[in-house]
Amino acid sequence: AQKITQTQPGMFVQEKEAVTLDCTYDTSDPSYGLFWYKQPSSGEMIFLIYQGSYDQQNATEGRYSLNFQKARKSANLVISASQLGDSAMYFCAMVVTGGGNKLTFGTGTQLKVEL
Amino acid sequence: DVKVTQSSRYLVKRTGEKVFLECVQDMDHENMFWYRQDPGLGLRLIYFSYDVKMKEKGDIPEGYSVSREKKERFSLILESASTNQTSMYLCASSSGGVDTEAFFGQGTRLTVV
Numbered sequence A: 001a002q003k004i005t006q007t008q009p010g011m012f013v014q015e016k017e018a019v020t021l022d023c024t025y026d027t028s029d030p031s032y033g034l035f036w037y038k039q040p041s042s043g044e045m046i047f048l049i050y051q052g053s054y055d056q057q058n059a060t061e062g063r064y065s066l067n068f069q070k071a072r073k074s075a076n077l078v079i080s081a082s083q084l085g086d087s088a089m090y091f092c093a094m095v096v097t098g099g100g101n102k103l104t105f106g107t108g109t110q111l112k113v114e115l
Numbered sequence B: 001d002v003k004v005t006q007s008s009r010y011l012v013k014r015t016g017e018k019v020f021l022e023c024v025q026d027m028d029h030e031n032m033f034w035y036r037q038d039p040g041l042g043l044r045l046i047y048f049s050y051d052v053k054m055k056e057k058g059d060i061p062e063g064y065s066v067s068r069e070k071k072e073r074f075s076l077i078l079e080s081a082s083t084n085q086t087s088m089y090l091c092a093s094s095s096g097g098v099d100t101e102a103f104f105g106q107g108t109r110l111t112v113v
Helices: none
Strands: A003-005 A010-014 A017-020 A022-026 A033-041 A046-052 A065-069 A074-079 A088-096 A103-105 A109-114 B004-008 B010-013 B020-025 B031-038 B042-051 B054-057 B064-070 B073-078 B089-094 B107-113
Touching: A003 A088, A003 A103, A010 A017, A017 A109, A022 A074, A033 A065, A033 A074, A046 A065, A046 A074, A046 B004, A074 A088, A088 B042, A103 B031, A103 B042, B004 B089, B010 B020, B020 B031, B020 B089, B020 B107, B031 B064, B031 B073, B042 B073, B054 B064, B073 B089
Parallel strands: A010 A109, B010 B107
Antiparallel strands: A003 A022, A017 A074, A033 A046, A033 A088, A065 A074, A088 A103, A088 A109, B004 B020, B020 B073, B031 B042, B031 B089, B042 B054, B064 B073, B089 B107
C-alpha cells in the first residue's frame, strides 16, 4: 500500500521569504513518482513539480524546488521568494509502478502568504 | 491543452436518488480517476480506471460505482445518494506511467439533502 503524509495543516510565511512544505511517503515499490499540486481558492488543481524515484538530482521549476531525501522517504516542496499569489492549498501525491498507476494524495497544507 | 470536463459544477440531489457524475477528457489518456475532497481529509481516491471497461477500487469505494465504456468518458455513480456523500468530487486523467502528471476537471460540488 502507498501512503502520503502531510503533517502541516496550515502554514504562514512572509512575502519574499522561503517556505518549506513537508511531505513523507511510504511505499515498498522501488519505482515511483512524486508530485506537488497547488489548489487556489478557485478550486482548480495546478501541477507544480515532479520527482522520480531514480532521479539523482532534486527537481526544480522556477521558484519551486523539491528537496528529495530518498532514505528518509521525504519529498518536501520549497517555495522561494513567496508571493501573495502563492496562498493556496498544496498537495503532495505519489504514483507507484506496481499500483496500476494509482495516484494517491496527502491531506494537504494550507499556505497563507502575508505582507 | 488537455481538457478534463465534468458535466456539472454544482448539483443538489435528494437522499435515495441515483446520481451520475460524468467526466470527459480529450487527450486519449489511459488513466482516469475519481476523488472526493473534504476539508482536512485531502483528496481520497474512490475509483480509478487504466483502460476501457477496467476499474479498480480506490480507498473509499463504498457507496459508489463507476463505468468506463469509452476511453474518454468515466462516470461515477451514486446508487442511492446519502447525506454523507455531500462533497466536492474531482475527476482526473493521466497518460500513464509514474512520470506523467494528472490533469483535473473543475470539480462538482454535490449536496445531498
